[in-house]
Structure formats: C-alpha cells, structure tokens
Amino acid sequence: MSEWTVHGSRTIYTSPWVELDLVDVEPPGHPRYEHHLVKWxxxxxxxxxxxxxxxxxxxxxxxxxxxxxxxxxxxxxxxxxxxxxxxxxxxxxxxxxxxxxxxxxxxxxxxxxxxxxxxxxxxxxxxxxxxxxxxxxxxxxxxxxxxxxxxxxxxxxxxxxxxxxxxxxxxxxxxxxxxx
The missing domain is CATH 3.90.79.10 (Nucleoside Triphosphate Pyrophosphohydrolase)
Known part of the structure; x- marks a missing residue:
C-alpha cells in the first residue's frame, strides 16, 4: 500500500493550544475527500x-x-x-x-x-x-x-x-x- 496524497488543506479554527484543519486527501485507489486534522x-x-x-x-x-x-x-x-x-x-x-x-x-x-x-x-x-x-x-x-x-x-x-x-x-x- 502506498501513501495517501494530500492535495491541500485549510484551517477552520486556531487558538494558542489547538488548530483544526480540513485536509483534501486521496487514499490509494479511493476518491478524494476532506479529512479532519487536529494539530497540537x-x-x-x-x-x-x-x-x-x-x-x-x-x-x-x-x-x-x-x-x-x-x-x-x-x-x-x-x-x-x-x-x-x-x-x-x-x-x-x-x-x-x-x-x-x-x-x-x-x-x-x-x-x-x-x-x-x-x-x-x-x-x-x-x-x-x-x-x-x-x-x-x-x-x-x-x-x-x-x-x-x-x-x-x-x-x-x-x-x-x-x-x-x-x-x-x-x-x-x-x-x-x-x-x-
């Protein structure tokens, strides 16, 4: 299995402690979709x-x-x-x-x-x-x-x-x- 492709991301919330992004991802052999990513x-x-x-x-x-x-x-x-x-x-x-x-x-x-x-x-x-x-x-x-x-x-x-x-x-x- 290969790595997922990341086509881009956008931040929808940020604070000094946490950031929430929506990431445009494409798993191998599957359609693209937006995945939540919580950054700490x-x-x-x-x-x-x-x-x-x-x-x-x-x-x-x-x-x-x-x-x-x-x-x-x-x-x-x-x-x-x-x-x-x-x-x-x-x-x-x-x-x-x-x-x-x-x-x-x-x-x-x-x-x-x-x-x-x-x-x-x-x-x-x-x-x-x-x-x-x-x-x-x-x-x-x-x-x-x-x-x-x-x-x-x-x-x-x-x-x-x-x-x-x-x-x-x-x-x-x-x-x-x-x-x-």
Whole structure:
C-alpha cells in the first residue's frame, strides 16, 4: 500500500493550544475527500520515581470526559522550548517539585490519535525530585500523592489511571523496571 496524497488543506479554527484543519486527501485507489486534522503542540510529561519505588501522581477531574483519575505531570511544550525543560517546568508548576531537566531519561513516546491528529507525547523518567513550593497551577490537581509502583497495574485495571500519557509512561516504566 502506498501513501495517501494530500492535495491541500485549510484551517477552520486556531487558538494558542489547538488548530483544526480540513485536509483534501486521496487514499490509494479511493476518491478524494476532506479529512479532519487536529494539530497540537507536543506534550512533555514526567513519571517521577522516588527511592521507595513510588510515583508522584495527581488526582484530578477532566471535564471533557467527566472522569476523576490519577495522572502524571504533563503539559504543552512552548514554542522553541526543549522537551526536557518543558517536562521539568510542568512538574514544578503542577506539583511544586523541582527536578533537573538534564537528568531526565526518555521513557516513552507515542502518537495517541495518529489517524486524525499530529499529537505527540514525550514521557520522561525523573528522579531526585525536591519539594520547593506549592504548585503554581493549584487548579491542576485535587490531591498530589506518592503511590507505590506495585499498585499501578491494579489502578489501571480499575480505571483510576486512564489518561493515555500516564498509562503509556507508567506501563513503560513497569515493563522496563530493571533498566531504570
């Protein structure tokens, strides 16, 4: 099978966080049509692991899905910002913990909605977090807690952790636990 042909696109909505385009595409052997494309800035996220094999999670509500769940610190990478710097910034803003971006280790990468979005999630592993302040973005989480890593599988099974970037990063850490 060959690649789809893109004949052009037009933006129908844009904001600082998201852009929605209609793209004139032609799949091989099929007629042309307009396909929605949602464009996002990259997301940087961090799984923070302490010396007791606990991960730092944030309990939060997501209005779009009407769910409460545990998540890892994550957010949009600003234009021109280094991925690790963005990941460390988000940790500080959302949790009040400081980490050294130079010590972050790539943990996972995914494209969560590849069929209709350019979204990219970059997940890093962080250690040696130091609590230095209260979260700047206090609205980001109802609670922030260190959760034992051996509870993560059951929490995912019970749908207490459902955010794709968190599930991806945490499962990758569990799968390669000996390597980290």
């Amino acid at each position: 800035a990259p997301v940087a996220a961090t799984v923070l692991l302490n010396d007791r094999d606990e991960v730092l999670l944030m309990w939060r509500h997501r209005f779009a899905t009407q769910t409460w769940n545990w998540e890892i610190p994550s957010g949009i990478v600003e234009a021109g910002e280094d991925l690790t710097v963005a990941a460390a910034r988000e940790v500080l803003e959302e949790t009040g913990y400081q980490i050294d971006p130079r010590r972050l280790v790539p943990l996972a990468y995914n494209q969560p909605i590849g069929g209709m979005s350019n979204a990219e999630h970059h997940v890093f592993l962080g250690r040696d977090a130091v609590h230095v302040t209260e979260p700047v973005d206090a609205h980001e989480a109802d609670r922030i807690e260190w959760i034992p890593l051996d509870r993560i599988h059951e929490m995912i099974d019970r749908r207490e952790i459902v955010a794709g970037v968190a599930v991806t990063g945490l499962l990758q850490l569990l799968a390669r636990r000996c390597a980290y």
